[in-house]
Amino acid sequence: xxxxxxxxxxxxxxxxxxxxxxxxxxxxxxxxxxxxxxxxxxxxxxxxxxxxxxxxxxxxxxxxxxxxxxxxxxxxxxxxxxxxxxxxxxxxxxxxxxxxxxxxxxxxxxxxxxxxxxxxxxxxxxxxxxxxxxxxxxxxxxxxxxxxxxxxxxxx
Numbered sequence: 259x260x261x262x263x264x265x266x267x268x269x270x271x272x273x274x275x276x277x278x279x280x281x282x283x284x285x286x287x288x289x290x291x292x293x294x295x296x297x298x299x300x301x302x303x304x305x306x307x308x309x310x311x312x313x314x315x316x317x318x319x320x321x322x323x324x325x326x327x328x329x330x331x332x333x334x335x336x337x338x339x340x341x342x343x344x345x346x347x348x349x350x351x352x353x354x355x356x357x358x359x360x361x362x363x364x365x366x367x368x369x370x371x372x373x374x375x376x377x378x379x380x381x382x383x384x385x386x387x388x389x390x391x392x393x394x395x396x397x398x399x400x401x402x403x404x405x406x407x408x409x410x411x412x413x414x
Contacts, residue, residue, distance in 0.1 A: 261311045261313075261319075261351070261352045261353050261355075261356035262311070262356060263309045263310065263311050263319070263356040263357045263359070263360035264309065264310060264311075264312070264360075265307060265308065265309060265310075266301070266308035266309065266310045266320070267301075268297070268298070268301050270308075270310060270312075270317060271293065271294060271297045273310070273312070273316065273317035274297070274308075274310075274317060274320060275290075275293060276316075276317070277317045277318070277319075277320060277343055277345055278343060280345050280346060280347075281343045281344075281345070281346060282346075283341065283343050300322075305324060305325050305326060306322060306323070306324050306325075307322070307323045307325075307361065307364050308320060308321075308322050308323075309321055309322075309323070309357040309360040309361050309364075310357065311353040311356050311357055313348075313353075317345075318344065318345045318348040318353045319343065319344040319345065319348065319353035319354050319356065319357045320341065320342075320343050320357055321339060321340070321341060321342040321343070321354075321357040321358055321361050322339070322340045322341045322361075323337055323338070323339055323340075323361040323364055323365055323373070324337070324338040324340060325337050325338075325365065325368050325370060326338070328371065331371040333369075334369050334370060334371035335365075335368055335369055335370045335371065336370060336371065336372065336374065337361075337365035337368070337370035337372065337373035337374065338373070338374050338375070339358070339361055339373050339374070339375035340375070342354065342357070342358060342375070354387065355387075355390075355391065358388075358391050359391065361373070362391070362392070373393075374398070375388065375393060376400045376402075
């Protein structure tokens, strides 16, 4: 199935929240008011691009590309891919691929040197998915620093 991704619109907040509620992305849920404030900041940022696939008024996939200036690499930017989510009932249909490809195309248009992403998923199909889109494992080592209050009871 060929899907077309588009940039998210301010009116997509409810669809995003619904999509996130259906996924295993995060157990942390914020209030609707807080989500509205975060979404407004996201939509206003020149350094953040959120891509979605909308199927008949329902968001089925999304990802976020964050770009940042860089004094190295001839001034080419860094790209960071985050929050890649496909509705559990819609996986394997090309929707996730569509949003990630749109994000990568946008990164190259923004003159990014590379796009970094991390996955906390252990499912080998997830890693195969990213590799099929051009992400190369093992080129860098990922580290995560967490605020001390967020580390309580967590093992890394």
